[in-house]
Amino acid sequence: MIKHTVLGAAFLGAAALFSGSAFADFPEKNINFIIPYAPGGGFDTYVRKIAPLMEKHLPNKVNVIPKNVDGAGGRKALSDLWRAKPNGYNIAIFNMPGMLLDKIIGKKTRYEIDKFVWLSQIAVSPYTLAVNSKGPYTSIEALKAAKGLKYPVASPATTAAVAGKIMAAALGLDVRVLPGYKGSSKTSLSIIRGDTHLSLFASSQYRKYAKGGDLVAVLSLEDKSPFPGVPTVGDIGHPELTALATERIIGTAPGTPRAIARVLEMALIKGGNEPSIQAWAKKGDRSIDPKTAAETSKRVDHLIKFYSKYKSILAAK
Helix, strand or coil: CHHHHHHHHHHHHHHHHCCCHHHCCCCCCCEEEEECCCCCCHHHHHHHHHHHHHHHCCCCCCCEEEEECCCHHHHHHHHHHHHCCCCCCEEEEEEECHHHHHHHHCCCCCCCHHHCEEEEEEEEEEEEEEEECCCCCCCHHHHHHCCCEEEECCCCCCHHHHHHHHHHHHHCCCEEEECCCCCHHHHHHHHHHCCCCEEEEEHHHHHHHHCCCCEEEEEECCCCCCCCCCCECCCCCCHHHHHCEEEEEEEECCCCCHHHHHHHHHHHHHHHCCHHHHHHHHHCCCCCCCCCHHHHHHHHHHHHHHHHCCHHHHHCC
């Protein structure tokens, strides 16, 4: 009984320490907002939009500084965050479910993806399948009949790669995933040049690239197509593929005290609901709907379970 009482007192003491009083001055210095890719892509854009709004809702006046840490398909950035002190001064945007791929297929990494502290899911971006508007594959039927299609991605650990593999298997497309393209701008350029043939883009990104007429949508992975005349996956008998989407999730180092994580969580939620970023999202047909840390943790658990059903497809070379 004495032992239990001592342990209980120690636990309560620790709980009090981490309840907020010990971190009342957080943040006391600038916060790094890590982007696991080169500048110019969708993840870079989201971070640079929300970072200054996040600053407004922190209890102390500090800067939230976007920091591009490109390399190894995002793994370098996550390795850096894994090694960072659990003090809230380094946060990162995660490309989900792509960054869960290594865990799902059992590949070793320098970090444990499910041990990061989740702060908020800020956006879910549905996909559109696009091709070269002047190429030979301007319909889903033409793609199904083609052989040796090339599908460019930044790395196998991106959501575009994960979703592309599952989509190709479901539709019977003969696709080879080619990594090494630095962001969606390079992906689209490779298709426009004719070096590759097709890729999934966030619908808002596709809209931007389609303005020049170089890319054309052949399939929407949404319940209702946002583009006139473009069929949905439901229209061609695969409504399950609407589950494939880019989920933009913010996390920080494992072991970060709840009091600190809570400050960051609320700054992200309040910043993400600012009228200026909501107007930006609406104008560009983008998603911005910040979730709580608890909702985000449940979502990551769900993604692991859902995509694990496709382990054999995702593990295939």
